[in-house]
Amino acid sequence: MRIGWGYVVSGVLGLLGIYLAAVWTTTGQRVDDALTARVRAGEDVAPLLLEVVHLIGPMTMVSVVALVVVAGLFTRGWRAALAASAGVAVCLITPQVLKAVLPRPELAVSWPLPNTLPSGHTAAVIAVVVALLVLAPQSLRLPVLLAGVVAATVMGYLMVALPHHRVSDVIASGAVGITGYGVALLVRWATTSTKT
Template structure:
C-alpha cells in the first residue's frame, strides 16, 4: 500500500468516524428530549397512543411485519446474502481473501451485537423517569431491539454489496425497515422515539464497518442518492397509510421513514471513497 493510496482511505475513515459521532450524538439528543423532558414525553406518548389505538384496515402482509425480525430463517437469509455479496468481490479487480474474511465476519457479527446491544441499553443502562401520571407505561422502551435488527439488516446488506448496487438495496431495505418500524409503534410495542434512536445508533456505528469493496468508487451521482431517499419516504409512507389512515399515524410514518432515509443516504454520501490505484 503506497502513501498515495492510503490518503483516500484515511479521509474516508475520518468521515466515517464523524458520521458515527454525529449520529450517536443525535440519538442521545433524541433520547434526552423524548424521555427526560416533560414536553418530549408528552409528544412521544401522544403519537404512540394514537398510532396503537387504531387497528389496521386490513391484514398486514407477513413480509412487512416486524415479526420477521425474530425469525431465524430471516437472520440466516441475511447472513447468506452478506457472504454472497462479499464473495462477488472475487470476480471484480484485485482480491484479498483476508480482507474479505474480515469484512464479512465484521458484518455478520454486527447484526446480533446491534440487536442485543440495543436491548441491553434499554433494560440495564438507560432509565426512564415518570414525568406524567397519565402515562401508565413507565418502563423504558428505548432503544428498540427489533428496530436495531431491522436497521442492521439493511446496513450490512448495503455494505456488502458492490457500490453500484448499494442505493437500490438501500431503497428496498430502507422502505421495508421503515414499514416494520412503524408496525412496532402501531401495534403498541414501541414509542416513535424508540425506533428513531435505534436507527440512528445502528446506521451511525455501521459507518465504521470495513468495506469489502474498498477501492471501488460509487458511480451514482449525489442527486441519485437524495432521490433514493425520497423514494424510501414515499414508498414506506404510502404502504403504511394504505393500512392506517389517522393523521397522527401519517405523521409518525413519515417521520420514521424520513429518519431512516436520511440516515442511510447521509451515511452513503459521507463515507464514499475514491478509487484507489491498488487494493493490495
C-alpha cells in the same frame, strides 16, 4: 476512515439527543406519546399486524443477515464479511444493552413497559440493511439504502401500531443503524489498511 468516524459520532449523538429529548423531558414524553397514539392500530387490524411481525421478526432478520454475511464472505471476501458482521453486531446488541441499562422516568406519561428505547425489531431490519450496504457493489448501494429505509419504516410502524414501542424508540433504532454502519466502515478500513 474519517467517514466511518463521522457516522459513528453522528449516530451516537443522534441516539443521545433522542434519548434526552424524548425520555428526559416532560415535553418530549408528551410529544412522543401523542405521536405514538396517532399511529396505534385499531383492535380490528392489530391481530393481522401481529402476524406480520411474527413472520418478519428479529429471528427472521437474524437468519437473513447471517445468510447475507455468509454470501458476502464468498463474494466479497473475509474483510468485507467481517466489517458487515461488526456493523450487524452493533445493530443487534446495542438495543438490548440500552434497554437494560437506560432508565425511563415517568415525567408526563405512564407506560406499562420498562424502557423500550431503541426498538430491537426495527434495529434487526436495519442490521440487514447495514450488512447489504457493506457488501453490495457501489452501484447497488443507493437502491439497497432506499429499500432498507422502506423496510425499516414498515417495521417501525408495526412496532408503534401494535403498540410495542414508542415513535422515539424507532427513531433511536435509526441512530443505532448509523452507528453500526460507521463501525462497519471503520472495520473495513482497518482490515484493508493492514493487508500484507
